[in-house]
Amino acid sequence: xxxxxxxxxxxxxxxxxxxxxxxxxxxxxxxxxxxxxxxxxxxxxxxxxxxxxxxxxxxxxxxxxx
Numbered sequence: 001x002x003x004x005x006x007x008x009x010x011x012x013x014x015x016x017x018x019x020x021x022x023x024x025x026x027x028x029x030x031x032x033x034x035x036x037x038x039x040x041x042x043x044x045x046x047x048x049x050x051x052x053x054x055x056x057x058x059x060x061x062x063x064x065x066x
Contacts, residue, residue: 014060
């Protein structure tokens, strides 16, 4: 049986499209759920999450031209 495994390499900033997509998907999914419980507008949470993972925060995602 031949199995194809997807090799993930960790580097900062993230370069693997699968990791970037997964991270953004988790943020978009869970931020509004968490912020509804503490009664904060959802858009504020998404802006703060973007600032945290961006170039001036944890440097996980680099802003590209697109």
